[in-house]
Amino acid sequence: MMTTGIWISIWDISAFRVIFRILRYVAMKILFTGTGNAVCYTGRAGACTIISSNESDIICDFSPQALLNIEKDRVDISGVDHIIITHLHGDHFGGLPYLFLYMRDALGRKNPLYVTGPSRIQTIVEQLTQLLYPGISFPFDLVFSEINPDDTVELASTPFSIKAFKTDHTDDSLGFIINDGEKKIAITGDTTLTPEIEKICPLCDMFITECTLIEPIANVKHISAPEIFSLASENKEVKIVAIHSDEKTAKSIQWPENLIFPNDMTIEII
Numbered sequence: 001m002m003t004t005g006i007w008i009s010i011w012d013i014s015a016f017r018v019i020f021r022i023l024r025y026v027a028m029k030i031l032f033t034g035t036g037n038a039v040c041y042t043g044r045a046g047a048c049t050i051i052s053s054n055e056s057d058i059i060c061d062f063s064p065q066a067l068l069n070i071e072k073d074r075v076d077i078s079g080v081d082h083i084i085i086t087h088l089h090g091d092h093f094g095g096l097p098y099l100f101l102y103m104r105d106a107l108g109r110k111n112p113l114y115v116t117g118p119s120r121i122q123t124i125v126e127q128l129t130q131l132l133y134p135g136i137s138f139p140f141d142l143v144f145s146e147i148n149p150d151d152t153v154e155l156a157s158t159p160f161s162i163k164a165f166k167t168d169h170t171d172d173s174l175g176f177i178i179n180d181g182e183k184k185i186a187i188t189g190d191t192t193l194t195p196e197i198e199k200i201c202p203l204c205d206m207f208i209t210e211c212t213l214i215e216p217i218a219n220v221k222h223i224s225a226p227e228i229f230s231l232a233s234e235n236k237e238v239k240i241v242a243i244h245s246d247e248k249t250a251k252s253i254q255w256p257e258n259l260i261f262p263n264d265m266t267i268e269i270i
């Protein structure tokens with residue numbers, strides 16, 4: 001009996017891997033590496049999402065805790081050449097110096113790494129890296145690019161293009177529409193629910209946004225549970241994913257079926 005159980009487990013794992021490899025060719029896969037916010041309620045890492053299509057992976061945002069989940073679950077990020085950053089708050093970009101170290105010391109990276117984000121991205125990331133590790137250098141080029149709202153950029157050697165849009169969080173915070181030629185997802189990063197976001201949502205196969213607040217709070221630039229409930233109810237054909245939340249917010253309301261609050265390391269395929 002035990003042997004049967006073991007063989008079933010092994011078969012399950014190999015079948016899962018085969019299916020997963022095939023899906024990498026035909027579908028867009030989203031791995032929610034970090035679904036928490038700056039205070040990491042219930043141990044969930046700050047923002048990090050890995051998007052894969054046609055054997056290419058890109059990363060959107062990289063919190064200081066993201067690497068822990070990547071290493072714990074042995075996620076292979078050796079093929080990642082592009083990181084995109086929504087805004088320069090620590091829970092969205094503060095893990096980059098550790099990612100660079102990991103790529104140097106654990107992965108032996110030699111190829112350039114491209115980091116795209118809002119204005120000042122190069123200055124701020126370089127300053128943070130040098131503050132944490134004075135004098136550090138890397139055997140690969142770090143290539144920074146600024147992107148502005150409405151710019152569209154093709155990410156070289158991947159099927160992905162990204163189009164930036166303005167969000168309402170910091171002066172230069174951005175969201176991205178990510179297109180692999182077949183499917184379209186959007187990631188808003190931190191924001192309030194703006195008219196532009198309400199326009200973009202129905203154009204996407206998946207809409208990844210935030211839900212930080214149980215109720216709206218004046219002058220706090222985040223989305224609340226009732227607001228995301230309305231967005232999901234009005235866009236039933238779109239799968240809506242709420243990250244940057246805590247457990248109380250996630251449990252504060254009966255959610256529509258097209259809305260999910262994933263935990264760290266949830267995988268979605270579209």
Ligand SMILES: [Zn+2]
Pocket residue numbers: 087089169190
């Ligand atoms: Zn923020």
Ligand SMILES: [Zn+2]
Pocket residue numbers: 037038089091092190244
């Ligand atoms: Zn945040």
